[in-house]
Structures are given as C-alpha cells and as structure tokens.
Amino acid sequence: MDLPFGTQTPELDVLIVGGGLSGLTSALKILAMESTLKVRLIEASDGLGGQMGQNGIRLVDGAQQDMLALLTLVHLSPRRRRSINGRLRRCWDLDRGLTALPAKFELGRYIEMLDLRMPKFRSKRFNLRERVSNMEQHICHHLFFSKSRNFMLSLVELVCGVPASEVDYDVFMSICSSCGGLKMLIDFYFTYPSSFYEISTEMLIESILEQLQFITITLNCRAVRLDHYKNYVQVTDDQGNRHTAQAAILAIPWNKVQKLEFVPPIPTAYQPRTPSKSGQRRRQLISQFRLRYGKSVWTDLGYSGNFLSAQPLLVSGHECRLSSFCGYVLHAPEDQDEVLQDVVDLLAEHFGEEMRQPLECQCHTDELNAAQHKPQTKPWHRVIWSSSSAVGTSYRSLMGGAVQSGFRAAVNAVFVVRPQVVSWKDMLVERPKLAQDVVASGRIRGLLSRLNLYNVTFYSFFVLGLIWLLNLGYARAF
Numbered sequence: 001m002d003l004p005f006g007t008q009t010p011e012l013d014v015l016i017v018g019g020g021l022s023g024l025t026s027a028l029k030i031l032a033m034e035s036t037l038k039v040r041l042i043e044a045s046d047g048l049g050g051q052m053g054q055n056g057i058r059l060v061d062g063a064q065q066d067m068l069a070l071l072t073l074v075h076l077s078p079r080r081r082r083s084i085n086g087r088l089r090r091c092w093d094l095d096r097g098l099t100a101l102p103a104k105f106e107l108g109r110y111i112e113m114l115d116l117r118m119p120k121f122r123s124k125r126f127n128l129r130e131r132v133s134n135m136e137q138h139i140c141h142h143l144f145f146s147k148s149r150n151f152m153l154s155l156v157e158l159v160c161g162v163p164a165s166e167v168d169y170d171v172f173m174s175i176c177s178s179c180g181g182l183k184m185l186i187d188f189y190f191t192y193p194s195s196f197y198e199i200s201t202e203m204l205i206e207s208i209l210e211q212l213q214f215i216t217i218t219l220n221c222r223a224v225r226l227d228h229y230k231n232y233v234q235v236t237d238d239q240g241n242r243h244t245a246q247a248a249i250l251a252i253p254w255n256k257v258q259k260l261e262f263v264p265p266i267p268t269a270y271q272p273r274t275p276s277k278s279g280q281r282r283r284q285l286i287s288q289f290r291l292r293y294g295k296s297v298w299t300d301l302g303y304s305g306n307f308l309s310a311q312p313l314l315v316s317g318h319e320c321r322l323s324s325f326c327g328y329v330l331h332a333p334e335d336q337d338e339v340l341q342d343v344v345d346l347l348a349e350h351f352g353e354e355m356r357q358p359l360e361c362q363c364h365t366d367e368l369n370a371a372q373h374k375p376q377t378k379p380w381h382r383v384i385w386s387s388s389s390a391v392g393t394s395y396r397s398l399m400g401g402a403v404q405s406g407f408r409a410a411v412n413a414v415f416v417v418r419p420q421v422v423s424w425k426d427m428l429v430e431r432p433k434l435a436q437d438v439v440a441s442g443r444i445r446g447l448l449s450r451l452n453l454y455n456v457t458f459y460s461f462f463v464l465g466l467i468w469l470l471n472l473g474y475a476r477a478f
C-alpha cells in the first residue's frame, strides 16, 4: 500500500502507546540503545503496569531469560518465592466434596494428555487448521465432572482472554506451547509454588522508572486514532492532542488495537489471523485485588493462603506478604461494582468473618488481553506491534513474553529512526525455544493419556455389545 506524505515535522522520534510491561521495556531498551532519542509514552489508565498490576506479586521461572535480563538491567536481583506456609493445605473448591477425587484424577489425565500433544503445536509451526473443535467442545468431550470442566474453562479464558467457546483447540495449544506448557501455566496462575522467583510489581515499576527519567510519560491519555504517513505517524488521544513521531510502538494487545481508528486501515497482511468465530465477543474483565490484615487469618485455620474458587466466579488468590492476601477475579462488566464485596464474602465463607475487616484494600480492574490469534511481529512500516499476546516464540501471555516483545519492538523502532546504531545481535532478540524445553513423550504414554471416562465407557459398551452379538450369532448357528 502506498502511504501519503504528511506535511508536518514529527516532534518525537518514538511514541509508545501503552504503559504495561512491554511498553516500559521498549522505552528502557530504546534508551539503552540510543539515549539521545526523543521518546514519549502514553498510558490510558492512571497508573503504569497494565495487566501486571501495580502492587502485587508476580512469579517467573528461571527459563524466562528475557525477564531475568530485564531485572538485571534495572538492578533488581530475583528472589525465590518465600512460602512459610508451604506445608499447609490449600483452600481449593476442587479439593472439596464427594467427587473431588475422580474430578482431580480426570483433570490430571486431561492436562497430561494436552501437555503430551503440545510439542506438535510449537510456535514456529503456528498453523490454524480450518475445522477444529473449540476448547469448550474439547473440554466437554473429555471431562465429565463439572468441577474439572470449570477449572479448564476458566484457565482457557484467563490465558486467551476470551471464553473457551471462542478459542480453537489449535490456538490454545499453540499459546500453551509458547509458554512452556500447560502445567507451567497452571503453576503461574493457580498454584504459586516456591520454586519460582517472586517479583514485587511495585518495585519493578519503580526501578524501571528510575531509568526512564528522560522520557515523557503521560497518564490518563488514551490513543484513539492513528494516521500513518510515509514520513511519520500521528496519534490522536482522547483529549484531541496530536502526537507526531517517526515511529510508533503499539504496546497494547490486539483486542485494544482493534479499538483504534487507523487511517489508512491496517492491510490484512499485517493483521494476525484470528479464528473464524471471533465476531461479537463477550467482554470479560479482570480485577486484581490486595487485602491487608492484622494477621494471617488463613494460617491459624491451617491453610497456606492458596485459594481457588471457580464457582460462581473465578477467584484465585495467595498470601503475597505476611498477612496480605492478593489475587484476581474474572467477571463480567456489569458485576464490576460488587466484585470486591463478592470476593470478601467468599473469603469470609472459607476463612471466617475476620476476612471482612481488611486494614487496607486495593482493587484494579482492566479488560483481559485477548491472545486468540497468530503471533504478530512484523511491523507495518512505522507502526510496530508489541504486547505479551503478540509474541510468538517464548512465554507468550506471560511477563517473559511482554519483555521479549518489548525488546523486539524497541529494536524495530530504533531501526526505523536510527538504523546505524542497530547491530546484527540486536536483530536476534526473538529466539525460538530450545528443543530440550519440549517434554519428551512416549507413544504408549500418549495413547494412555487419551483415555477418559467418556471413551472408556463407550469402548466398554462397544466391546460388551460385540460379545453379546457374537454370542447371539453363535447360539443361533448351533
């Protein structure tokens, strides 16, 4: 497509839209590569951090090399998660009731089955087939108990940002394979083990900001329109201000990119392919909360603080600091006003009435990032995509992915504005995952893992029916 020439002289070298982890990483990397560049970052909300939150704890494993590199860059040393309550029992609805054992058993088998099949969906081979079942159908065909179904449906929604009915099996598997596997994702989102590194998001943002003193950061400034000219990009925000730059990094997920008006429209070649059914989708919000108490109420009751309730809402939480409980809730937009009250009610039901009186309580709500599309790494002239949901090679949908896409976007932007400072080493930032990361799988293990209550029952009836028919035929013959 031939872009028109603009008549203005751009005021900035690079404009970054979005102050989440990928936007902040891009800013940091651009300055590290060329400190004389004029960079501005605009953020729609009143704080930085995006999905990472501003006052919680996040976990990363040792394989998230890019994330660990970022910590070194901002002089933070990774610390293993401190879990003094490691031996105490967890408070999960999956562990309760008569069906707990079989439900956990079938869930374990299902997760193992998906993990064994995952190497086929490596991000390099990200191929969307035309006719595959969506994740809701897949889950309902393989899992019998509502507990295990709810767990998986919630997990898919959390990872992909849209309900399981809108996510193709191939897409979910590809995303999981670029995150180190399904078990890894479950650890990140639900189990919080002490083998991971623990990162205080507050400290991380502070340390990044210390190094971004020469960058203008504008909060409460939402980009609404992007005019793309041959010689520069112009972004208009919701207050009507115009930001002109030689290159723009859109450090926002694709579902938020789609809300911007593009002039001229984005050509299809630069749009990530999404599954066919993604028409009008139900908006889903995520609220991240932190509650501080005088003491760890849950410990006195013999619980570790790890909490999960998949019904009626999805609430997952853990003890983040002594006597502090943090977590998140997936909910519909209409429930936003009552969400914190609902969480406190639910915690009070499980841990006692003391949970109703937190000394401090914080809650931050945002739309979930949707990652139900092909990775998106190829810039459109002066417009560069970035976001943990756009990365294609490692730790997609996680902090490692956000950092990796932020680094890559920074290199692309510097390449547009100052190509002479970009070295070939910089161009290699997006690496494929190493082959040994992939779980080795045996054929028999793979076959056995496919057995579930449905097909075992079906095959048993089939074999019994066949025996009965043979018996009948035999009796008639003689």
Ligand SMILES: Cc1cc2nc3c(=O)[nH]c(=O)nc-3n(C[C@H](O)[C@H](O)[C@H](O)COP(=O)(O)OP(=O)(O)OC[C@H]3O[C@@H](n4cnc5c(N)ncnc54)[C@H](O)[C@@H]3O)c2cc1C
Residues within 6 Å of the ligand: 017, 018, 019, 020, 021, 022, 023, 042, 043, 044, 045, 048, 049, 050, 051, 052, 057, 058, 059, 060, 188, 189, 221, 222, 223, 224, 251, 252, 253, 256, 286, 328, 369, 386, 387, 388, 389, 397, 398, 399, 400, 402
């Ligand atoms: C509940 C939960 C728990 C998680 N736990 C972990 C974990 O333990 N470990 C881990 O590695 N990862 C974890 N992750 C994933 C990780 O937090 C995210 O992948 C990462 O923070 C995403 O960063 P991002 O910059 O790509 O996107 P975002 O954080 O979404 O940043 C996008 C930013 O852009 C802003 N924005 C959007 N539209 C506009 C606009 N039009 N104009 C201006 N600004 C705009 C948004 O306000 C936002 O601040 C978790 C995610 C969730 C939801």
